[in-house]
Amino acid sequence: MKGKFTKVSFxxxxxxxxxxxxxxxLILLALKSFSGEGGFTPExxxxxxxxxxxxxxxxxxxxxxxxxxVTSILIGAIIAFFLARTDFKGKNLFITLITFPVSLPGVVVxxxxxxxxxTTGVIPMFTKMITGEALGAIAxxxxxxxFAYLYFSIPKTVMILYGAVVEFDPRLEEAAxxxxxxxxxxxxxxxxxxxxxxxxxxxxxxxxxxxSAFGTAFTLANQFEILPILMYTEYTNYFNIxxxxxxxxxxxxxxxxxxxxxxxLMEKG
Amino acid sequence: METYNxxxxxxxxIVYALILLTTLFLTLPIVFTILGSFSKYWGESMFGSxxxxxxxxxxxxxxGHTIGLTLLITFLTVLINVFIGSMAAYSIAMSRFSHSKxxxxxxxxxxxxxxxxxxxIGLALAQSFPVMRSSGVLILIGHVIFTFPLMFRxxxxxxxxxxxxxxxxxxxxxxxxxxxRFFTVIFPxxxxxxFSGAINVFMTSLGEFNITFFLYTPSLMTFPVGMYESYAxxxxxxxxxxxTLFLALAIxxxxxxxxxxxxxxx
Amino acid sequence: MKDKTHISIRHINKMYHDGTKTLNDINLExxxxxxxVLLGSSGCGKSTLLRTIAGLExxxxxxxxxxxxxxxxxxxxxxxxxxxxxxxxxxxxxxxxENISFGLKLQKLSKEIINNRVKELVHMMNLQELLDKKPMHxxxxxxxxxxxxxVLAIKPKVLLMDEPLTALDAKLKERLRIELGKMLRKLGxxxxxxxxxxxxxxxxxxxxxxxxxxxIEQIDTPENIYLSPKSAYTAQFIGKINALKxxxxxxxxKDSVDLGFIKIPYTGIETMKDGSEIxxxxxxxxxxxxxxxxxxxxxxxxxxxxxxxxxGFYQIEASLGNQNIFFEVPNTIALxxxxxxxxxxxxxxxxxx
Numbered sequence: 012m013k014g015k016f017t018k019v020s021f022x023x024x025x026x027x028x029x030x031x032x033x034x035x036x037l038i039l040l041a042l043k044s045f046s047g048e049g050g051f052t053p054e055x056x057x058x059x060x061x062x063x064x065x066x067x068x069x070x071x072x073x074x075x076x077x078x079x080x081v082t083s084i085l086i087g088a089i090i091a092f093f094l095a096r097t098d099f100k101g102k103n104l105f106i107t108l109i110t111f112p113v114s115l116p117g118v119v120v121x122x123x124x125x126x127x128x129x130t131t132g133v134i135p136m137f138t139k140m141i142t143g144e145a146l147g148a149i150a151x152x153x154x155x156x157x158f159a160y161l162y163f164s165i166p167k168t169v170m171i172l173y174g175a176v177v178e179f180d181p182r183l184e185e186a187a188x189x190x191x192x193x194x195x196x197x198x199x200x201x202x203x204x205x206x207x208x209x210x211x212x213x214x215x216x217x218x219x220x221x222x223s224a225f226g227t228a229f230t231l232a233n234q235f236e237i238l239p240i241l242m243y244t245e246y247t248n249y250f251n252i253x254x255x256x257x258x259x260x261x262x263x264x265x266x267x268x269x270x271x272x273x274x275x276l277m278e279k280g
Numbered sequence: 281m282e283t284y285n286x287x288x289x290x291x292x293x294i295v296y297a298l299i300l301l302t303t304l305f306l307t308l309p310i311v312f313t314i315l316g317s318f319s320k321y322w323g324e325s326m327f328g329s330x331x332x333x334x335x336x337x338x339x340x341x342x343x344g345h346t347i348g349l350t351l352l353i354t355f356l357t358v359l360i361n362v363f364i365g366s367m368a369a370y371s372i373a374m375s376r377f378s379h380s381k382x383x384x385x386x387x388x389x390x391x392x393x394x395x396x397x398x399x400x401i402g403l404a405l406a407q408s409f410p411v412m413r414s415s416g417v418l419i420l421i422g423h424v425i426f427t428f429p430l431m432f433r434x435x436x437x438x439x440x441x442x443x444x445x446x447x448x449x450x451x452x453x454x455x456x457x458x459x460x461r462f463f464t465v466i467f468p469x470x471x472x473x474x475f476s477g478a479i480n481v482f483m484t485s486l487g488e489f490n491i492t493f494f495l496y497t498p499s500l501m502t503f504p505v506g507m508y509e510s511y512a513x514x515x516x517x518x519x520x521x522x523x524t525l526f527l528a529l530a531i532x533x534x535x536x537x538x539x540x541x542x543x544x545x546x
Numbered sequence: 547m548k549d550k551t552h553i554s555i556r557h558i559n560k561m562y563h564d565g566t567k568t569l570n571d572i573n574l575e576x577x578x579x580x581x582x583v584l585l586g587s588s589g590c591g592k593s594t595l596l597r598t599i600a601g602l603e604x605x606x607x608x609x610x611x612x613x614x615x616x617x618x619x620x621x622x623x624x625x626x627x628x629x630x631x632x633x634x635x636x637x638x639x640x641x642x643x644e645n646i647s648f649g650l651k652l653q654k655l656s657k658e659i660i661n662n663r664v665k666e667l668v669h670m671m672n673l674q675e676l677l678d679k680k681p682m683h684x685x686x687x688x689x690x691x692x693x694x695x696x697v698l699a700i701k702p703k704v705l706l707m708d709e710p711l712t713a714l715d716a717k718l719k720e721r722l723r724i725e726l727g728k729m730l731r732k733l734g735x736x737x738x739x740x741x742x743x744x745x746x747x748x749x750x751x752x753x754x755x756x757x758x759x760x761x762i763e764q765i766d767t768p769e770n771i772y773l774s775p776k777s778a779y780t781a782q783f784i785g786k787i788n789a790l791k792x793x794x795x796x797x798x799x800k801d802s803v804d805l806g807f808i809k810i811p812y813t814g815i816e817t818m819k820d821g822s823e824i825x826x827x828x829x830x831x832x833x834x835x836x837x838x839x840x841x842x843x844x845x846x847x848x849x850x851x852x853x854x855x856x857x858g859f860y861q862i863e864a865s866l867g868n869q870n871i872f873f874e875v876p877n878t879i880a881l882x883x884x885x886x887x888x889x890x891x892x893x894x895x896x897x898x899x
Contacts, residue, residue, distance in 0.1 A: 021371035025364045025390065025428070032421050033393060036404035043407065090299055107538055108307055114534050116487035118508045119526065122519055123309035131322055131516060133312050158305075165302060182635035185602050188622040189629035190649030190700050200648075204639045223397030226489040226504075230511050239399050246403065246494075255403060263400035270395030271388075 037263070043256035055257035065241065065254070069261070072238040076221035079160040080214050086161075087168030087213065094169075095176040106173075113166045121230025124159040125150045153235045159227045167220065168213045175209035212273040219269040223262055238262055314527065317520035335521035343506040343522065349416070350503040354485040357423040358478050364424075365431030365481075366474055370466070373439035374448065387436070391429040398490025401426060406494045416500045422491040427481040434477030438470045476540040483533050487526070551613075552578040552736045553599070553704065558608035560594060560760075568594045569605070570760040581730050581737045582765075583747040585783070586757035592740045593708055595757070599738065600629050600706050612704070625704075628697030628735075632709040634689040636681035642692050643677045649700040667695040670729075686714050687722065698733070705730070705737040711746060723749045744784050748772070756780045778899055781827045787897075788828050788871040796820035803898065807867035808846055814898035825899050832892040833873035844893055850885050864889070 047054045059065045094106065112120065127133050128150040135145035149155045183205065187197040203210075225239040242258035245251040316322050317336070321329040340347075368390065377383055393401065405422050412418040439445070444466065451465045489504040496505050503526060510519045553576040560569040568591045576582050584592040597603040599610060601622040609616050617625060636645050646667055650660045668674055671691040681689055690710060697705070711719045711726070727750040730737055741747055747754050748768045756763040756771065756779070764776045775781035782789060792803040794812065796819075801812040803824055810826075818824060836845055848864035848871070859874045860881065873889070881887065 018371045018375060021367040022386075025368040028364070028421070028425065029390065029428075032405065032409075033401070033425050036408035037396070037400070039408050040400065040404040086298065086302060089295055090302065093295060093299060105303070107535070109303060111310075111531070111534055112306055114483055114487065114530060116489045116504045116507075116526075118489050118504055118511065119487070119523055122507070122511050122523055123313070125511065125516065126309045126312050126316065126520070127305075129516065133308065162306065166306065180633075180635065182631050182633060183637060185622075186629070186631060186635040186637070186696075187648070188602070189600060189627060190696060191623045191652045192649075193621065193623050196652065201637055205637070207639070219395075223399065223490075225397075225399045226493070226508065230508060232512070239397070242399065242403070243493075252407065256407070259397075259400040259403045262397050266397050266400075267392075267395050 040256045041260055043253055044260045046253055055253050056261075058254065059257060059261065064236070065258075068236045068238045068241040071235060072222055072262075075156065075160065075237060076218050079157065079164050079221045080217040083161055083164035083168045083217050084172075084210065084214050086165055087172050088210070090165075090169050091172035091176050094173055095179075110166045110170050112163055113170065115163065117163070117224055117226030118230045120159050120162050121227045123162060124155050124231060128155055128158065151231055151233055153233070155231055156228055156233060156235060159231060160221055160224065163224075163227070164217050164221065168217055171213040171216065172206075172209060175206055179206065208276045208279065212276045215269040215273040215276075219266040223266050310527065313520045314524045316517060317524040319517060319520075322515075322517050322520070335515075335517045336525075338518055339510070339521050339525065343501070343503075343510070346501045346503045346506040347525075349500065350486065353416070353420050353423055353502065354482055356420055357427055357485040358481050360420075360424050361428055361431040361481050362474060362478055365428055365477065366435045366470065369432050369435035369439060373436040374445050376445075378440075378445070390432055393425050394429040398426065398488070399494065402491040402494030405491070413495055414497060414500075419492055419495045419500065419502070422495055423485045423488055426488065426491055427484050430480045430484060431474070431477040434473040434480065435470055438473035442469050444469050472540065472543075476537060479533055479537045479540070483530060483537070486529060486533075550578045551575050552580075553738075554609075554611040555595075555599070556609045556611075558595070558598065558610070559606045560591075560598060560603070561606045568760050569598070572608070572760075572762055574755060574762065574765065576736060576738065578736055579734045581727075581739060581750060581752045583751035583754045584738065584740045584757050585742070585744060585747040585751075585754050587742055587783075590757045591760040592742075592757045596706050596708055596738060596740050599704075600627055601625055602629075626700075626702055627704045627706055628700065628702035630690075630693050630697055630705075630707040630710045632712055634681075634693040634713075636684075636689055636692055636696070638681050641678050641680055642673060642684070645681070645692055646695045646699050648696065653700070663699055667699055670698075671695045687718050690714065690722075702735065705733075705735045707737065707739045709741055710739075712741070712743070719743075719746075726750065748784070756783060773895070775827070775897060776899065778825045778827075781825070781897055781899060786830055786872065788830065788833075788873075790826040790828070790869050790871070792824050792826050794818045794820055794822050794824055805867070806869070808844075810844065810893070810896070812898060813893075813896060827897040827899070828871070828891055829895065830871075830873040832895040833871065833889055834892070835875060835879065836888040836890050844891050845888055846890075847886055847888050850881060850883050850887065853881060853883050 044055055045051050045053060059069060090109070094102070099105075112123075115123075125132065128135070128147055130148050130150075132148060132150060134147040138147060139145040149158075179202065183201055184197045187201040188194070192200060223239065225243070228235075228237055228240055229243070238258050239262060242255045242262070245258070246255035318331050318333070319329070320332045320334075372378055372383055372387060372390075375383065401422060405418055406413065409418055412421075447469070448461055448465055451461050456464070487504055488502075489508065492502050492505055493508075496502065501509075507519070507522045507526065510522045553574070555572055555574040555576075558569050558572040559567065561567050572595060574582075584595060586592045594603060598605045601617070601620065605618075610618065612625070637648065640648065643664060646664050647660050650663055655663075668677065671694060673688075673691060673695060676684060676688060676692070681692070684692065690713075693710070711722055714722065723746050730739075730750065739747075739750060751768055753765055753767055754771050755765040756777075758777075758779045764771060764780050766774075771780060772784050775784065778789075781787055790805055792805040792810075795802050795804050795809065801818065801820075802809050803812050803826060805826060812818070812824075814824065846866060848866045850862055851865050851870065852863040854861040855877070856874075857877070859877055860879070861872065862875055862881070863870055863872055864887075865871075875881065
């Protein structure tokens with residue numbers, strides 16, 4: 012009996028904290044998103060789709076996240092395969108360097124892009140030195156945001172994919188070779204299908220991270236409106252709590268679904 | 281055979297070029313940020329106009345208070361999570377029912393904050409407890425909740441991978457009481473994970489922006505919020521100095537975390 | 547057994563950058579249809595040799611011939627071999643049927659041919675109920691049968707098996723050992739089989755090659771390896787054996803070996819120098835109690851140190867001088883510990899090496 016008491020009392024503070032400050036606020040947020048003139052109503056959600064500006068922001072978020080996910084998975088896969096199959100001096104240092112950006116806050120990532128592609132960024136100054144003309148000052152354009160999102164997505168996908176490729180049993184590839192597959196056939200018919208769940212999982216994480224990202228795009232203030240930023244604007248400038256809550260819930264649901272989906276995939280493996 | 285070699289070589293070249301470009305892309309900005317923070321005038325040619333610490337002075341002068349507040353919040357977050365995180369992990373992972381359906385649900389719920397966007401948590405908290413905003417406690421709570429899964433996962437991982445339950449039961453069968461078991465069996469097994477979890481929590485809380493941005497007030501500015509302000513409205517050199525200060529903490533911590541994780545894998 | 551040489555391995559060396567030699571001047575001729583077992587303890591290089599023959603690993607020097615064609619440089623997929631892995635390496639995302647037909651599909655054969663071939667193998671390996679299952683739902687024994695079926699599907703000219711039974715539990719191993727041996731003999735494919743289990747080797751092999759630290763110590767039939775081991779390593783690797791140490795004493799006509807407690811004539815092949823050390827091996831089954839009435843040339847008194855009842859017989863550990871020997875005695879004879887008894891060796895069976 013004493014054991015049971017400790018067991019329960021150990022989790023109690025956490026439970027209280029979570030209920031009060033996590034579940035309750037989120038439920039409140041969800042309720043707010045369904046509230047309008049006449050009480051409980053889905054009109055906010057309808058508005059997101061019908062209002063031109065809101066809808067555009069959502070499309071922007073989806074498109075940006077999709078392109079960033081596809082690009083970072085491709086690049087991440089190439090790097091992960093390369094790292095897993097090649098040995099070279101300083102490999103550990105290289106891996107540490109490449110995965111460090113994961114721990115950077117979004118705003119700092121935005122600043123990294125400013126340092127590289129701002130009006131006085133490294134790239135423009137460099138090209139000016141060489142060609143006399145400053146090129147590539149794209150930090151505050153859509154391209155800039157794209158690169159910024161790549162900056163935090165690539166390390167993430169590399170980490171997830173590298174772990175899987177390294178654990179991949181080389182005997183599977185060898186087995187394919189011994190029954191007649193050449194290197195390419197072995198990779199495409201055995202390695203990649205076996206790793207498919209990891210790819211999907213990595214893509215889910217990358218997509219949900221991109222959808223939820225706020226600080227990065229906020230730092231690179233832009234005409235290109237994405238959902239998180241519009242949400243902030245609606246809240247702070249217009250006190251449009253209902254719409255802001257709705258947008259927050261939309262982003263939260265997308266992120267939640269993708270995260271849980273990814274978790275289930277990884278558990279199966 | 282010849283054509284294969286040619287395309288093979290071309291492919292190899294592309295791969296190497298891509299990797300090189302990506303590495304430069306990821307690492308150069310950090311290098312230049314640190315260098316630029318010492319430059320008198322970044323605009324023309326980096327160190328052309330001389331080296332200076334003025335930008336750092338500026339940061340400390342106008343944003344020094346953010347350092348103190350951030351460290352306070354971060355330390356408290358770590359402290360709180362070390363306790364409630366490891367206690368919750370202990371209670372769930374050491375339980376006889378730790379693999380039952382209900383336990384799995386509880387675990388999913390407790391690690392949910394990692395799957396919810398910071399902006400949603402921030403807005404939700406700001407909406408639900410507006411009174412608590414001015415005291416700064418709400419920011420602390422936001423940090424604690426957001427980083428809780430990190431500590432929780434670390435400790436449950438350690439408990440499960442070392443099958444601590446069986447070891448503890450064995451010790452119990454041999455006659456050891458709960459306190460003795462804690463100090464000689466349980467604590468040594470989880471302390472590395474608690475430590476690495478703590479570092480993870482520290483780093484995450486240090487850089488947390490999305491939640492904090494919805495909850496801060498001008499007198500309650502954290503380091504990342506200060507950084508954002510400098511990016512948005514001040515010279516690039518100030519931003520560089522600000523960021524370098526952040527990196528001065530983040531890089532060593534990241535390194536320590538890396539070493540800890542490597543030794544765990546062994 | 548056909549005597550046509552199928553695989554010829556000449557002077558194979560494999561060395562790592564730091565100078566360690568995994569394979570040291572390996573020479574081997576394997577006949578068509580023969581089952582050759584590479585037998586040795588972990589790390590001796592037997593798997594490395596197998597993988598080098600398969601093309602999964604590179605050798606530093608030497609040649610490998612399949613019939614008269616040198617195959618260095620021929621990629622794995624073109625060598626027409628079948629390789630069975632210790633952990634079976636079944637493709638996890640494919641069903642049993644897809645695993646088996648994988649190699650056939652690569653050959654772009656017609657659906658009909660593929661289906662027929664799969665049917666054949668499923669029947670041979672008894673996999674009817676498992677066709678649509680994935681590897682993770684199969685037991686170890688079932689996975690192994692699928693691995694073999696997958697490999698036989700492409701009709702390889704050479705079968706390479708890397709410890710296929712090692713991952714199974716003891717009882718299953720014992721049963722499969724015999725079945726596998728029967729199947730391999732029936733198939734008649736030239737097979738190189740790697741194992742560290744000497745009973746497996748004895749049951750399956752036409753010939754055994756004892757591998758020790760990258761070197762082949764002896765290649766011979768199981769009987770010859772057991773009865774006439776040519777090195778101390780081989781003698782002690784196969785079966786149970788007593789190892790005694792003696793010193794050579796050169797005498798006028800014949801050399802003898804001084805075992806400390808007795809002197810016996812030297813029956814080894816090599817000429818030895820006076821005073822040099824020699825291993826004297828005798829198998830437990832070649833040691834008997836002295837029975838009254840029989841005149842035994844060789845007799846020695848030993849003291850029973852330990853007596854263990856094993857059911858059909860007693861296992862005895864006895865001391866002579868400062869050496870110990872093991873042998874067995876029928877359970878009808880009454881003995882006790884510390885008793886002194888007289889035993890004899892079958893001198894024809896003594897191995898001196």
